[in-house]
Amino acid sequence: MNAQPIRFVHRGQITEVSGLPVTTTVLQWLREHAHHCGTKEGCAEGDCGACTVVVAELADDGLQDRAAITVGALQLRPVNACIRYLPTLHGKALLTVEDLQGLAPGRALHPVQQALVDCHGSQCGFCTPGFAMSLYASYERHQGAGTRPTRQQLADDLSGNLCRCTGYRPILDAGQAMFEAPAARLDPEPIVALLRQIAERTPEPFVHAAPNPAYPDAQGQPRIDHFIAPRTLAEFASVRVERPEARLLAGATDIGLWTHKQFRDVGDLLYLGDVRELHAVERDGALLRIGAAVPLEDAWAALVHHWPELREMALRFAGPPVRHAGTLGGNVANGSPIGDGAPVLLALDAVLELQKGDAVRRLPLAEFYLDYMKNALQPGEFLRAIDVPLPAADVPQAQALRLRAYKLSKRYDCDISAVSCGLALRLDAQGHVSHARLAFGGMAAVVKRAAQAEAALLGQPWSEASVRAAMRALDTDFQPLTDLRASSAHRQRVARNLLWRFWLETRLDAPLPASVTSVWSGQIPALHAV
Numbered sequence: 001m002n003a004q005p006i007r008f009v010h011r012g013q014i015t016e017v018s019g020l021p022v023t024t025t026v027l028q029w030l031r032e033h034a035h036h037c038g039t040k041e042g043c044a045e046g047d048c049g050a051c052t053v054v055v056a057e058l059a060d061d062g063l064q065d066r067a068a069i070t071v072g073a074l075q076l077r078p079v080n081a082c083i084r085y086l087p088t089l090h091g092k093a094l095l096t097v098e099d100l101q102g103l104a105p106g107r108a109l110h111p112v113q114q115a116l117v118d119c120h121g122s123q124c125g126f127c128t129p130g131f132a133m134s135l136y137a138s139y140e141r142h143q144g145a146g147t148r149p150t151r152q153q154l155a156d157d158l159s160g161n162l163c164r165c166t167g168y169r170p171i172l173d174a175g176q177a178m179f180e181a182p183a184a185r186l187d188p189e190p191i192v193a194l195l196r197q198i199a200e201r202t203p204e205p206f207v208h209a210a211p212n213p214a215y216p217d218a219q220g221q222p223r224i225d226h227f228i229a230p231r232t233l234a235e236f237a238s239v240r241v242e243r244p245e246a247r248l249l250a251g252a253t254d255i256g257l258w259t260h261k262q263f264r265d266v267g268d269l270l271y272l273g274d275v276r277e278l279h280a281v282e283r284d285g286a287l288l289r290i291g292a293a294v295p296l297e298d299a300w301a302a303l304v305h306h307w308p309e310l311r312e313m314a315l316r317f318a319g320p321p322v323r324h325a326g327t328l329g330g331n332v333a334n335g336s337p338i339g340d341g342a343p344v345l346l347a348l349d350a351v352l353e354l355q356k357g358d359a360v361r362r363l364p365l366a367e368f369y370l371d372y373m374k375n376a377l378q379p380g381e382f383l384r385a386i387d388v389p390l391p392a393a394d395v396p397q398a399q400a401l402r403l404r405a406y407k408l409s410k411r412y413d414c415d416i417s418a419v420s421c422g423l424a425l426r427l428d429a430q431g432h433v434s435h436a437r438l439a440f441g442g443m444a445a446v447v448k449r450a451a452q453a454e455a456a457l458l459g460q461p462w463s464e465a466s467v468r469a470a471m472r473a474l475d476t477d478f479q480p481l482t483d484l485r486a487s488s489a490h491r492q493r494v495a496r497n498l499l500w501r502f503w504l505e506t507r508l509d510a511p512l513p514a515s516v517t518s519v520w521s522g523q524i525p526a527l528h529a530v
Contacts, residue, residue: 049161083256160319292329347422
């Protein structure tokens, strides 16, 4: 494999970078090497949004159910520069806050920037570049659709950005005011032409190699690390077998913290993000198939399309910059016990497609997690896709799947869960529970189903008495730890409360709408009693 420089479009031209460690972040390159300091570093872990940039790449018309922002032949995604590895920009374009003025020729500022000035949306200004780029992404989406966002939609678009001094009222004002000025949209054609030039020069697979001074080899010299990015599934599978020790990389929303917060050595990286087949979201008979490299934003959009009950969980699964970078496949394969994707997928009886070389096997997600951060992947094997059974169309409404997903965290938006769950059940014609899936995260070393609680419900009427029996059984299923996010006792009470909330919203007699059963369980006194 011949190493190549990283080539991407920046400031209207093709930029080439060589010699930097493969875990160099986009933010490090911008500030320390390109000396473009408009993009700021805040948390350095994809949490505060101060480093938000927009990445553009050639759109693929053959991929359906995309949630990216489309501008001509480009698709745009806001991402966090602080945890985005620079080699993942190869073949893409990088837009930063310095680019905005150039999108509005003849004007002092882009409408996004001018609105922030006019509405006093900045005080210290540190977070402002990130807000400006998130607002710009929203601007392009709604200008392209010919719509104006509501204030709530703007708040959702900005849920991955934190401001500690201005407050959000003037920033939301700016988000509405930016549409009052004459439009100033991105001209995609110059970028498209440059991206096609890069594509023509990119070998299969693309390989970037560079010394890593932090980790010397046996001779005491900086070790050479490799970033390998196949573009076809066959090539990816071949490289995976040849290099089973290479670290699989998707969105780096987790691995990025390993290297820059924990200073872990990740060695060679094998990148899924350029494999077209792994980006597919498709319907295969009675299954919804989500490729392992499908961004979280797209994957959740597909899930919500079929199960609207999942909309709140989709919005609360991190902020847009994380959802546009991270993948549902990565969230599942990483196996964090506080991951929010696995409880929902367990409740839906998801099955994983695992591939090694040319061989493909199917494994229920319920059998994938073996222990804390350990899974059933064999050496050289990788997660190819997630298959989710679709709702049956010919089932009477009373017997349809009842599904909810809940998340409890210290901060409502863009926060790690203390407890999350996916809860699903079906009733038979007599109103008895014929199917139950109660999956919880944050309650054990792995995300898992509550087997005893499920057993307490099966065959029983969907009633208050049955639910209270299942709530008691949860104490047998889980003995959670106490940590900085929640105490063991709090987690146990929350799990019981969320099961009670599930019953309140889905009971046969006078179910409460989700808007009534607040996520703050303390507002519903009945939830505290078992």
